[in-house]
Amino acid sequence: MITGCGVVSPLGGGLRPFWEGLLAARSAVQPITGFPADDLDPHAAAEVRDVTPSDDDRAGAFALEATAQALADAGLEPAALDARRLGVALGTTLGGARLFERWLDGEAVGDPERIPYYAPAVRVARRLACRGPVVTPQLACASGTQAIALAADWVRNGRADVVLAGGADLLCRFVVAGFNCLRATADRARPFDVARRGLVLGEGAAVVVVEDAEHAARRHARVRGRVLGTGAAADATHMTAPDREGRGAARAMQAALADAGLDPAAVGFVSAHGTGTPYNDAMEAVAIARVFGPRGVPVNSIKGAIGHTLGAAGAFEAVLCLQVLAERIVPPTVGLAAVDPACAALDLVYGEPRPVAVDATLSTSSGFAGVNAALVLGRP
Amino acid sequence: MEVVVTGAGVVVERGAETHLRGALGLDADGSVPLGHLPEVVRGRASRAERVTQLLLAAGGRALATAGFDAAAAAETRAGIVVGTAFGCFLTNAAYQRRVAAGGQPAASPRLFAATVSNAAAGELAIAYRLGGPAVTLTAGGASGLTALGEAMEAIRAGRADVVVAAGVDATGDALAEWLAATGGAYGAPPAEAGAAVVLERTGRRGPEVCRLAGHASAFEPEPAGAAAGDGLAAAIAAACADAGVAPADIALVVSAAPPPLASLEARALAAVLGERRRRLLIPKRVFGETFGAAGILGVLAAGAEAGRGDPVLVLDVCPTGHVAALVASVPEAR
Numbered sequence: 018m019i020t021g022c023g024v025v026s027p028l029g030g031g032l033r034p035f036w037e038g039l040l041a042a043r044s045a046v047q048p049i050t051g052f053p054a055d056d057l058d059p060h061a062a063a064e065v066r067d068v069t070p071s072d073d074d075r076a077g078a079f080a081l082e083a084t085a086q087a088l089a090d091a092g093l094e095p096a097a098l099d100a101r102r103l104g105v106a107l108g109t110t111l112g113g114a115r116l117f118e119r120w121l122d123g124e125a126v127g128d129p130e131r132i133p134y135y136a137p138a139v140r141v142a143r144r145l146a147c148r149g150p151v152v153t154p155q156l157a158c159a160s161g162t163q164a165i166a167l168a169a170d171w172v173r174n175g176r177a178d179v180v181l182a183g184g185a186d187l188l189c190r191f192v193v194a195g196f197n198c199l200r201a202t203a204d205r206a207r208p209f210d211v212a213r214r215g216l217v218l219g220e221g222a223a224v225v226v227v228e229d230a231e232h233a234a235r236r237h238a239r240v241r242g243r244v245l246g247t248g249a250a251a252d253a254t255h256m257t258a259p260d261r262e263g264r265g266a267a268r269a270m271q272a273a274l275a276d277a278g279l280d281p282a283a284v285g286f287v288s289a290h291g292t293g294t295p296y297n298d299a300m301e302a303v304a305i306a307r308v309f310g311p312r313g314v315p316v317n318s319i320k321g322a323i324g325h326t327l328g329a330a331g332a333f334e335a336v337l338c339l340q341v342l343a344e345r346i347v348p349p350t351v352g353l354a355a356v357d358p359a360c361a362a363l364d365l366v367y368g369e370p371r372p373v374a375v376d377a378t379l380s381t382s383s384g385f386a387g388v389n390a391a392l393v394l395g396r397p
Numbered sequence: 398m399e400v401v402v403t404g405a406g407v408v409v410e411r412g413a414e415t416h417l418r419g420a421l422g423l424d425a426d427g428s429v430p431l432g433h434l435p436e437v438v439r440g441r442a443s444r445a446e447r448v449t450q451l452l453l454a455a456g457g458r459a460l461a462t463a464g465f466d467a468a469a470a471a472e473t474r475a476g477i478v479v480g481t482a483f484g485c486f487l488t489n490a491a492y493q494r495r496v497a498a499g500g501q502p503a504a505s506p507r508l509f510a511a512t513v514s515n516a517a518a519g520e521l522a523i524a525y526r527l528g529g530p531a532v533t534l535t536a537g538g539a540s541g542l543t544a545l546g547e548a549m550e551a552i553r554a555g556r557a558d559v560v561v562a563a564g565v566d567a568t569g570d571a572l573a574e575w576l577a578a579t580g581g582a583y584g585a586p587p588a589e590a591g592a593a594v595v596l597e598r599t600g601r602r603g604p605e606v607c608r609l610a611g612h613a614s615a616f617e618p619e620p621a622g623a624a625a626g627d628g629l630a631a632a633i634a635a636a637c638a639d640a641g642v643a644p645a646d647i648a649l650v651v652s653a654a655p656p657p658l659a660s661l662e663a664r665a666l667a668a669v670l671g672e673r674r675r676r677l678l679i680p681k682r683v684f685g686e687t688f689g690a691a692g693i694l695g696v697l698a699a700g701a702e703a704g705r706g707d708p709v710l711v712l713d714v715c716p717t718g719h720v721a722a723l724v725a726s727v728p729e730a731r
Contacts, residue, residue, distance in 0.1 A: 056500050101631040121493055129578040135535045139717050143618045148628040151616040155514040155533040191493055194501040195509035251522040251531035257510045386519020388531055
């Protein structure tokens with residue numbers, strides 16, 4: 018069961034600004050102001066502007082804030098939980114990268130333990146005084162999706178009663194220069210659009226509370242949704258370019274559906290990875306059509322609104338799916354005006370929000386090195 | 398459900414390979430040995446970053462001993478789980494130093510593409526056409542056993558028929574500087590290693606190296622605290638329960654705690670196994686502190702030392718607070 022969620026997004030702190038911003042088709046993409054970026058080309062991104070600016074461990078601060086929100090949303094007090102049955106699964110691709118930049122430059126950065134990839138999860142786990150499993154999935158841009166999958170596995174297998182699961186990532190020169198040098202970026206993300214040129218980076222954290230059903234029932238918790246199935250697969254073809262046939266992504270989606278025991282027709286909404294790069298979106302169109310058939314299910318991408326939040330992206334998209342399940346409406350794909358003929362096999366939601374009949378959703382994520390992960394969520 | 402190890406591959410510092418049958422040592426010039434790999438894999442490996450080289454060298458050896466052929470058809474039911482404490486830390490440093498010095502024009506696409514810790518697993522998947530789940534994780538110095546545990550779960554849950562589980566970390570100047578800045582909490586001396594095993598539900602390809610019966614991972618929020626040890630004790634108890642092994646029957650313990658955490662480990666062992674002294678194996682004395690590789694090295698070292706059928710308890714303990722425990726055994730009839 019998912020009994021709570023917390024969001025620190027470029028659309029604002031908390032679930033409401035995130036969801037209302039998506040429904041209103043707002044884009045948080047602007048020129049970067051959080052660090053010197055004028056020499057970076059392009060230098061637009063979706064920054065978080067209202068969370069603990071004094072905390073120089075940015076990803077850790079995002080993760081702590083999203084965790085606090087998720088616990089409050091779930092009505093859970095960590096001190097009242099059995100610490101040995103409490104876990105953390107938090108994906109990231111950058112961890113303490115801004116601290117790393119400064120440390121490499123010879124600056125004093127305080128505790129160096131805040132730099133490695135495991136640091137945000139450790140910070141959350143120490144705050145909660147948890148004694149259950151604590152893991153940082155490293156599946157590049159599918160890390161947040163895999164974190165929730167891992168949490169669901171732990172709960173299913175009886176390894177934990179409550180797991181804080183999601184992802185956190187941040188913007189910094191390291192990553193903006195990197196995606197720019199790959200020529201993978203643009204000033205504006207236009208997922209699935211014929212004029213798309215590349216992705217726009219974003220930052221933030223999204224965390225959900227994955228809880229054992231009996232544990233949730235005992236405390237009469239409100240259930241936001243259920244993790245019905247998870248799946249992962251490797252392209253095993255290329256390090257940076259997706260398999261153009263979408264075979265790895267399709268296998269991950271099929272594995273998640275099989276794990277859920279659902280036919281594709283039972284899924285009422287697909288949250289695409291939808292980065293806005295020419296290759297990714299074309300690959301996804303092939304992969305989603307391979308699983309769901311041509312125009313078989315409403316699809317959107319939120320990366321035009323909040324940018325590509327890397328290790329947090331899959332977690333944001335899980336929260337999106339919970340909201341779609343609750344509200345039965347799909348936000349439009351910001352940045353999409355004219356669908357690329359190469360993506361015509363998708364029933365894309367754009368322009369206006371679309372009411373949908375939905376009992377199950379699927380979120381698909383892909384990343385560098387050919388990783389793919391998918392998550393099927395259902396109504397309570 | 399028990400999971401069978403059907404292949405193993407290890408690369409350790411030069412000289413340390415003599416302590417483990419079948420292990421490879423680094424070459425005399427410090428390079429990672431690649432000569433045992435099929436030509437197509439060797440070509441990829443020679444161009445790769447150090448962590449990837451270590452993983453390909455160890456993973457390739459493990460797959461070969463389990464009877465896999467790199468030229469065989471793609472295996473969509475074969476997965477990968479890699480544990481690494483620091484992943485691409487050294488690549489990140491090399492990449493960032495160029496960006497800091499020359500800005501975006503100096504950013505290297507080749508290096509940036511390798512600044513994800515799953516790059517090594519991706520190269521292994523491509524080299525051997527493994528199309529199942531490819532998961533990389535970090536749980537600090539407990540990454541190896543944690544990865545091995547998650548790989549066991551992938552087999553148990555039927556997500557894959559075969560999983561390459563590996564632990565890997567490379568050392569270098571930037572990491573040495575960072576370790577020094579932490580005040581030596583991680584123990585010494587740091588050493589690099591890659592350790593990989595092939596897991597299967599049944600031993601359908603290679604001979605059984607050992608069996609993995611139970612696992613658990615946990616966290617110590619204050620690992621240096623006077624009362625620390627509850628998390629590790631819970632992990633040991635859970636691993637024994639998962640294995641269906643009474644703690645009293647554990648015959649051999651593989652210790653993993655760096656010196657500052659020795660008392661944490663001792664408290665946890667006493668709490669679950671009682672005060673009776675067990676045979677203790679400390680692989681870090683010969684392999685050094687190998688971080689993400691330590692847990693799987695510990696399993697293989699225990700497999701070489703344990704009596705047949707004797708349950709072995711292997712530990713991973715890290716100053717971050719990450720801890721893990723795994724129960725293994727050597728089959729009665731090998």
